[in-house]
Amino acid sequence: MPDQSLVALLRVELAVEAERLREQIAKIDSGDGVLSFDENFADSGQVAAEQGENKVMVSKFREQLTEVEHALAKFEAGTYGQCERCGDRIGEARLEIMPATRYCINHA
Numbered sequence: 001m002p003d004q005s006l007v008a009l010l011r012v013e014l015a016v017e018a019e020r021l022r023e024q025i026a027k028i029d030s031g032d033g034v035l036s037f038d039e040n041f042a043d044s045g046q047v048a049a050e051q052g053e054n055k056v057m058v059s060k061f062r063e064q065l066t067e068v069e070h071a072l073a074k075f076e077a078g079t080y081g082q083c084e085r086c087g088d089r090i091g092e093a094r095l096e097i098m099p100a101t102r103y104c105i106n107h108a
C-alpha cells in the first residue's frame, strides 16, 4: 500500500465520487437529467436523440461507478494501490490522477 495518508485521502475522494455518480444516474433515470427537454416544444426526433444521449451518459456513469466501487472494495481487501496484473505497487502520482485505476503504468 502507498502512503497511508494518501490512501485515506483517496478513499474519501472515491467515496464522494461514487456518491456523485449514483446521484447523476438516479437523476437521469428519473427523467430529471442534465439533458432535460421541454416536451411541448421538442419534436419527437429531438426527444429521442436526447434520450439516447442520456442512455449513453448513464452507461458511462455506471461504468465509472463500477470502477470506483471496485477500487473501494480493494481498500476493504487491503489491496488498494496494487496492480491487478503484476501485483506491483501503482505509483502514487498515478493514483492521485486516477484513484480508481486497477493497473500500474506498464499494464494500463
Ligand SMILES: [Zn+2]
Pocket: 083, 084, 085, 086, 087, 088, 103, 104, 105, 106, 107
Ligand atoms: Zn502491473
